[in-house]
Amino acid sequence: MEFEGKAVVVVGGTSGINRGIAEAFAAGGARVAVASRSEQKVADTVAALQAAGAAEAHGAAFDVRDAGAVVEGLAGFHRAMGDFDVLVSGAAGNFPALTAEMSVNAFRTVVEIDLMGTVHVMKAAHGFLRKPGASIVNISAPQAYLPYEGQAHVCAAKAGVDQITRTLALEWGREGVRINSVVPGFIEGTEGADRLAPTEEAKAGVISDIPLGRLGRAEDVAGMCLFLASEMGAYVSGQVIAVDGALYQRGSGRLGSMIGEMLRGAKG
Numbered sequence: 647m648e649f650e651g652k653a654v655v656v657v658g659g660t661s662g663i664n665r666g667i668a669e670a671f672a673a674g675g676a677r678v679a680v681a682s683r684s685e686q687k688v689a690d691t692v693a694a695l696q697a698a699g700a701a702e703a704h705g706a707a708f709d710v711r712d713a714g715a716v717v718e719g720l721a722g723f724h725r726a727m728g729d730f731d732v733l734v735s736g737a738a739g740n741f742p743a744l745t746a747e748m749s750v751n752a753f754r755t756v757v758e759i760d761l762m763g764t765v766h767v768m769k770a771a772h773g774f775l776r777k778p779g780a781s782i783v784n785i786s787a788p789q790a791y792l793p794y795e796g797q798a799h800v801c802a803a804k805a806g807v808d809q810i811t812r813t814l815a816l817e818w819g820r821e822g823v824r825i826n827s828v829v830p831g832f833i834e835g836t837e838g839a840d841r842l843a844p845t846e847e848a849k850a851g852v853i854s855d856i857p858l859g860r861l862g863r864a865e866d867v868a869g870m871c872l873f874l875a876s877e878m879g880a881y882v883s884g885q886v887i888a889v890d891g892a893l894y895q896r897g898s899g900r901l902g903s904m905i906g907e908m909l910r911g912a913k914g
């Protein structure tokens with residue numbers, strides 16, 4: 647798919663799945679901007695986007711928990727690129743922790759990044775979206791609709807993200823803006839997968855749950871984002887779409903209890 651001339655913003659786009667998404671748009675010739683907290687990760691990713699074929703590459707360092715910094719960062723992207731054709735919001739934090747054992751601040755931290763971060767990004771971007779025509783993708787997680795032990799914080803936050811997706815599809819659909827959530831499967835080589843299944847044995851357990859027989863790849867998720875951003879996705883909005891090799895047809899599977907077992911085991 648060609649994205650020449652399109653302005654694409656990927657928040658949380660400097661590692662893992664989201665960086666793969668940003669690179670896929672760059673390879674399609676888009677003008678791409680990425681943001682995350684680390685200046686170094688932003689600089690490395692901007693260089694990688696240029697190498698991947700981006701017509702332009704921009705970057706900014708900010709924390710999605712800081713609403714003012716998000717406004718400033720996205721305003722900078724708008725000055726550089728004009729109205730956004732595509733916005734991907736995927737900044738997230740996660741760690742395995744049982745609810746009774748984690749502090750209130752630990753729970754709040756994930757809600758602040760995943761849920762309030764999404765609110766900040768949506769609100770700051772609204773005035774900069776191409777209307778009609780913009781396509782927004784929120785990067786969600788299976789925790790939004792499946793329970794996983796040791797993940798109540800992420801479950802609560804990502805469920806909120808998906809409801810924002812559905813609600814803004816109504817509110818902003820009137821302006822010709824589409825919004826969908828993409829739910830990655832278990833994606834190889836990512837921070838998210840390594841935190842929840844840190845051993846080879848744990849990963850093998852997850853793989854044995856995946857009907858398509860392999861872990862996902864960042865490019866699998868990127869393919870869905872490109873589709874949703876293209877004319878082929880012009881009538882898709884308000885949807886939560888998993889790209890998971892059919893893993894979540896089994897519910898939360900082994901991982902649903904494995905994280906809890908790992909945490910209880912660590913306690914002795």
Ligand code: HXC
Pocket residue numbers: 738739740741742743748749750751752753755756787788800831832837838839841842
């Ligand atoms: C219990 C923990 C904890 C842990 C942190 N906390 N890690 N509690 N178990 N493992 C607590 C701290 O003690 C503190 O509470 C509070 O959380 C905030 O911690 P900080 O370290 O001060 O937060 P901060 O520096 O802002 O870092 C945020 C973070 C960090 C979420 C804790 O891990 C991070 O930056 N993550 C970004 C990368 C990431 O998580 N990627 C994976 C995304 S995968 P107190 O009470 O002590 O102050 C994903 C879904 C994957 O989202 C799904 C796969 C199927």
Ligand code: NAP
Pocket residue numbers: 657658659660661662663664681682683684687708709710711736737738739759785786787788829830831832833834836837838839
């Ligand atoms: P990752 O590599 O840790 O990516 C997270 C990105 O968000 C990084 O660019 C990170 O950069 C940025 N970020 C984190 N906290 C931020 C904050 N407070 N403000 C601004 N940026 C922040 O994780 P990943 O595993 O690829 O996950 C990417 C997305 O996919 C997440 O939304 C996750 O929930 C979802 N997901 C992942 C999997 C999986 O298998 N990995 C499965 C389902 C869903 P900085 O550190 O520089 O801030």
